[in-house]
Amino acid sequence: MEFITEYGMFLAKTLTFTVAVVVIIIAAVGSAVKTKKEAKGSITVTHLNKELDDLGDEIKHIVEDEDSFKKTKKESKKAEKKQQKEKKKDKKHNKDSDKKRYYVFDFNGDARASQVESMRRVITAVLSIIRPGQDEVILRLESPGGMVHSYGLAASQLARIKSLNIPLTICVDKVAASGGYMMACLGSKIIAAPFAYIGSIGVLMQLPNFNRLLKDKNVDYEMITAGEYKRTLTMFGENTDKGREKVTEEIQETHDLFKDFVKENRPVLEIDKVATGETWFGTKALEQKLVDEIKTSDECIVEACKEADVYLVAYEKKLSIADRFGKAMESALDNTLLKWLNKSPNDHTS
Numbered sequence: 001m002e003f004i005t006e007y008g009m010f011l012a013k014t015l016t017f018t019v020a021v022v023v024i025i026i027a028a029v030g031s032a033v034k035t036k037k038e039a040k041g042s043i044t045v046t047h048l049n050k051e052l053d054d055l056g057d058e059i060k061h062i063v064e065d066e067d068s069f070k071k072t073k074k075e076s077k078k079a080e081k082k083q084q085k086e087k088k089k090d091k092k093h094n095k096d097s098d099k100k101r102y103y104v105f106d107f108n109g110d111a112r113a114s115q116v117e118s119m120r121r122v123i124t125a126v127l128s129i130i131r132p133g134q135d136e137v138i139l140r141l142e143s144p145g146g147m148v149h150s151y152g153l154a155a156s157q158l159a160r161i162k163s164l165n166i167p168l169t170i171c172v173d174k175v176a177a178s179g180g181y182m183m184a185c186l187g188s189k190i191i192a193a194p195f196a197y198i199g200s201i202g203v204l205m206q207l208p209n210f211n212r213l214l215k216d217k218n219v220d221y222e223m224i225t226a227g228e229y230k231r232t233l234t235m236f237g238e239n240t241d242k243g244r245e246k247v248t249e250e251i252q253e254t255h256d257l258f259k260d261f262v263k264e265n266r267p268v269l270e271i272d273k274v275a276t277g278e279t280w281f282g283t284k285a286l287e288q289k290l291v292d293e294i295k296t297s298d299e300c301i302v303e304a305c306k307e308a309d310v311y312l313v314a315y316e317k318k319l320s321i322a323d324r325f326g327k328a329m330e331s332a333l334d335n336t337l338l339k340w341l342n343k344s345p346n347d348h349t350s
Contacts, residue, residue, distance in 0.1 A: 040349060049309060118315040118317070145182075169191060
């Protein structure tokens with residue numbers, strides 16, 4: 001039994017050492033990569049109408065007989081060639097096609113809203129060619145929220161679209177909570193899936209304090225500041241009632257700003273009724289007027305393809321292996337932290 005215990009301790013030490021070495025190597029590689037010139041990204045555009053047609057053709061090729069499929073395909077190609085000729089003619093005469101366009105882009109938010117830089121570039125590119133009064137924008141949004149200043153910037157990017165009076169539809173399939181809803185409320189229309197999590201109009205701060213543990217181990221912690229409220233609460237020092245009161249005041253002020261922002265951009269809401277930090281499933285969120293329609297983003301895009309040309313626009317940047325690994329680890333930690341912070345006794349899984 002003693003041998004098994006010692007062997008287990010040996011394995012634990014070996015694993016700890018290995019993890020530490022891997023972390024150091026990754027950090028060193030990441031640091032070296034950052035010293036090099038940052039790789040330039042590029043805008044990619046996917047014609048979603050064609051993508052949907054191709055998916056349909058794959059099924060038709062199996063379920064229809066060969067002659068019918070060939071006939072349909074031939075007619076489709078003929079119509080496509082005619083459309084391309086018309087587009088070339090319009091370009092030759094410097095004339096835009098009258099057909100409406102939808103520009104679609106995605107935002108998958110983490111605690112730091114780290115995709116805001118890519119979204120900024122996509123919005124800049126789209127606004128440079130969009131035709132006000134004719135074209136529209138669709139944002140597929142997924143975010144449980146995060147840092148206030150980061151999501152404030154993300155919302156400000158969407159405000160650029162709104163300021164030009166361009167219709168902006170926000171589609172939420174899974175979650176738009178806290179900072180995610182701050183972004184969503186800028187939409188001229190918010191569409192949510194039936195079981196999407198919506199709301200959480202509140203502000204949260206949680207901070208562990210190890211002061212008693214340090215005292216128990218006879219460890220002193222020193223912190224020198226200039227300015228009465230330079231540091232209000234600390235993880236290692238002894239917190240005071242005055243510091244707690246100041247942080248509570250700041251949290252309340254942030255909540256008031258959040259409420260004012262949502263109310264300004266979505267005046268149909270009874271803000272005091274919904275700004276309680278609660279979340280609602282899509283169908284209940286519709287009753288609270290947090291969303292305008294129950295539908296998935298797929299339904300929204302398929303409907304748009306029936307009346308217009310629909311383009312998915314993305315900004316892609318080539319990342320090194322170290323950067324990819326680092327971002328994956330960071331995202332995993334962020335999501336774990338957010339799930340823990342947002343976890344409530346009423347949460348259910350199925």
